[in-house]
Amino acid sequence: QFTETMKSIARRGDLKAYVEQTPSIYHMLQRAAAKYVTGEDRTAGLEAGLRLINKGYAVSLEYIGENATDVQSCEAAALEMKQLIKNLTDRGMAARVSFDLSHIGLSVDDALAFKHLATLADQTQQTEIELFISMEESAKTEAILAIYERAAAIYPNIGITLQAQLHLTAQYMNDLQADPRRLRLVKGAYQEPKHLAISRSDALNERYLHLLEQSIDKGHRVSIATHDERIVDEVINRGWALKPGVEFEMLYGIRPDLSSKLRKAGYPVRIYLTYGHEWYLYLCHRIAEYPPNLYQAVIDIASD
């Protein structure tokens, strides 16, 4: 219930407007968000990315946003991502650019999302940049997978995120054609009904590990995107962490102790960085998925 409350807070335009018009609250929340978001503009993301690359991490970058419902906003988001790709290319940064398809067109129509995805993919051919599609709530899963399949058949550098919590994910994975794919496996951030998904539990962890094993056996490149130390330990114990194409991927600001420990132990680790004006949305999501972050946010604000 707390998760749903935080997600509805994130969506409430009136609350967001109130925050934006009240400088004291705006600055307090912005300070709390600074733990998870590199900054409002692209330069902040690029600089943080470079610092992490120099320390031996790989990076993903996301320009925060989702559910853009008019063509102009989708075009603006796609343009920002084009600029990001250009900056990465100019700086020789072999990063991964991550995004929600609903930020670049899916909430308008599938054709717009595909058009923008194809434009970004055209731009990244001949570079070492990967494009990675995030997975959104279950109402969008099949549309996202259809767009991904169409695009991945043309552009080999596009990857897809799959959610272990969905009952259908095993089938989605089987449906992927035999050729190696770029996958990111997450537990899933959305509250879904029981007939569609399993909630946080040992059974979900078991399912996560099973899906992971299948992906590794099929030769996919897999990002193990979790902060769950029990899964991380299991992956290491089973000898999967050093398999070719396998890496850990964690969100910026979350369990930096764990990512640092893994990197120092010689495992490949990618950090997922975000930037953008929609930091408020992102902060609400992080608190929604892990309520103790609310207390941390209060501590960060109070200690400033």
Ligand code: FAD
């Ligand atoms: P959980 O089972 O939620 O928690 C296990 C333990 O991990 C906790 O006890 C705690 O110690 C630690 N932990 C987990 N979350 C936090 C946190 N926020 N702050 C502090 N500690 C925490 N979800 C999607 O639905 N679609 C996506 O496209 C997507 N992309 C992602 C990309 C990356 C790189 C990552 C890391 C996550 C992504 N997620 C996405 C979110 C994911 O689905 C989970 O909601 C999120 O990672 C929390 O689940 P968990 O597996 O980390 O651990």
